[in-house]
Amino acid sequence: MASPVFFSDMRTEQGKNLIDKVRRLWQHAGFEKIIAPEDLVAVKLHFGEKGNLAYLNPVLVREIVERIKAKQGKPFLTDTNTLYVGSRSDAVSHLETAITNGFAYAVVSAPLIIADGLRGKDYQTVEVNLPRFKEVKIGSAIYFADALVCLSHFKGHELTGFGGTLKNLGMGCGAPSGKQMMHADVLPEVKEEKCLGCGKCQRWCPAGAITIADKKARIDAAKCIGCGECTVTCTSRAIKPSFKTEPEVLQEKIVEYACGALKGKEGKVAFFNFVMNVSPECDCNSWNDAALVGDVGILASYDPVALDQASLDLVNAQPPLPGTRLDGRSGAADKFLAVSGYDGSHQLKYAEEIGLGSRKYELIKV
Ligand code: SF4
Numbered sequence: 435m436a437s438p439v440f441f442s443d444m445r446t447e448q449g450k451n452l453i454d455k456v457r458r459l460w461q462h463a464g465f466e467k468i469i470a471p472e473d474l475v476a477v478k479l480h481f482g483e484k485g486n487l488a489y490l491n492p493v494l495v496r497e498i499v500e501r502i503k504a505k506q507g508k509p510f511l512t513d514t515n516t517l518y519v520g521s522r523s524d525a526v527s528h529l530e531t532a533i534t535n536g537f538a539y540a541v542v543s544a545p546l547i548i549a550d551g552l553r554g555k556d557y558q559t560v561e562v563n564l565p566r567f568k569e570v571k572i573g574s575a576i577y578f579a580d581a582l583v584c585l586s587h588f589k590g591h592e593l594t595g596f597g598g599t600l601k602n603l604g605m606g607c608g609a610p611s612g613k614q615m616m617h618a619d620v621l622p623e624v625k626e627e628k629c630l631g632c633g634k635c636q637r638w639c640p641a642g643a644i645t646i647a648d649k650k651a652r653i654d655a656a657k658c659i660g661c662g663e664c665t666v667t668c669t670s671r672a673i674k675p676s677f678k679t680e681p682e683v684l685q686e687k688i689v690e691y692a693c694g695a696l697k698g699k700e701g702k703v704a705f706f707n708f709v710m711n712v713s714p715e716c717d718c719n720s721w722n723d724a725a726l727v728g729d730v731g732i733l734a735s736y737d738p739v740a741l742d743q744a745s746l747d748l749v750n751a752q753p754p755l756p757g758t759r760l761d762g763r764s765g766a767a768d769k770f771l772a773v774s775g776y777d778g779s780h781q782l783k784y785a786e787e788i789g790l791g792s793r794k795y796e797l798i799k800v
C-alpha cells in the first residue's frame with residue numbers, strides 16, 4: 435500500500451511563507467496526534483559541523499517546536515556525538531557548535547540536549563534481532579523520550595549516496611561506539627607511537643580484550659567483539675576510528691539502527707525531510723560544496739522509507755545546476771550515485787525488506 439507523503443514546494447506568497455508551509459504540513463499530516471500533554475519530545479536533527487552552512491534553518495525548526503508546545507508537549511532539540519574528531523565529538527563542543535550555528539534558545543525556543551551525554555557513553559542498548567545486529571546503542575535522551583520528531587536535511591553523502599531520514603535516524607541516534615560498529619567490519623588496532631599507556635581503554639573494554647604491557651595497550655583479537663568502545667574512549671587517538679566496510683553493508687547497518695531508534699515509539703513519531711541546499715556531501719563536513727539542484731521543498735510523512743524515496747525521486751527529477759559536481763554528468767538518472775559513486779537506494783530496499791516502511795508513496799501537495 436502507498437504511504438502518504440505530504441509535500442510543499444518552495445513557492446511562497448503573502449500568507450504562505452516557508453514557516454507557514456511547515457505549519458500546514460504539520461497540520462495536514464495530523465502530527466499533533468503523536469503529542470500528549472507533558473510528553474518529552476525529542477526533535478532529532480543535525481546541528482551542522484562548524485563551517486558548514488547547508489544544515490537546517492533554525493527558524494523553520496522553531497515552527498515545529500511551537501507546534502509541539504501548542505499540544506503541551508515539552509520539546510528539546512537533540513543529536514548524538516560524532517565518531518570522528520570535529521566540532522561535535524563531545525557534548526561541550528557539540529552544544530557550542532549548535533549555538534554558534536543558530537540553535538540558541540532565543541531562536542529555537544527549546545533547550546538542547548546531547549542525547550548520548552558528555553562523551554558519548556550515555557546510551558541504551560536496544561534489542562532489534564536483525565541480520566546485522568542483535569542489539570544497537572541508542573542515545574539515552576532519544577530512547578527515553580515519549581515522542582520523536584525527526585527533522586532531516588536531505589542531501590548527498592560521500593559513503594551512502596544520499597542521507598535523509600533513515601540516515602538521520604540510524605547513524606544519527608547511535609552513540610559513537612555504535613557508529614563505529616556501523617562504519618567498520620575490521621577490529622581496532624593500537625598505534626603504539628601514540629599510546630600513553632593510560633589504561634582508559636582497558637577500563638571501558640567490555641570483553642577484557644585489552645592489556646597494558648610496557649606502557650602500551652594491546653588488543654587480543656580473539657577476545658575483541660568489535661564494540662568500538664576503545665576507539666571512542668582513547669582521547670590520544672591511538673585507536674583510530676575505522677571506516678572500512680562494504681557500502682551496502684553500511685546502509686543495512688544504518689537501517690537496523692533506525693529500527694532501534696524507533697522501537698517502542700509506535701504511533702509517537704513523525705518525519706520531515708527538508709530538500710533544500712542539496713549539497714553533495716554530509717553536514718558533518720566543515721564546509722558544503724555547491725548544491726546539485728535547486729531547492730525542492732519540504733516533505734512530511736509517518737513512513738520514513740516513503741519519505742526518503744519521494745525525496746530521492748524529486749531530486750532526480752530536477753535539472754542539474756551548472757557549476758556543480760554534476761558538470762559533465764547531466765544525464766545521470768541518480769544524481770547522488772553520479773557524484774558519490776554509491777547507490778543509496780539500497781538503504782530504501784533493505785528498509786522495506788525488513789518492514790520499516792514502504793517505497794510506494796502517494797505525494798500529496800499541501
Ligand atoms: S586509552 Fe589510548 S592512550 Fe590510553 S592506553 Fe588505551 S590506547 Fe593507549
Ligand code: SF4
Pocket residue numbers: 622638639640641642643644653657658659660661662663664665
Ligand atoms: S572494540 Fe570493544 S571489545 Fe574490542 S578491544 Fe575495543 S573495547 Fe574491547
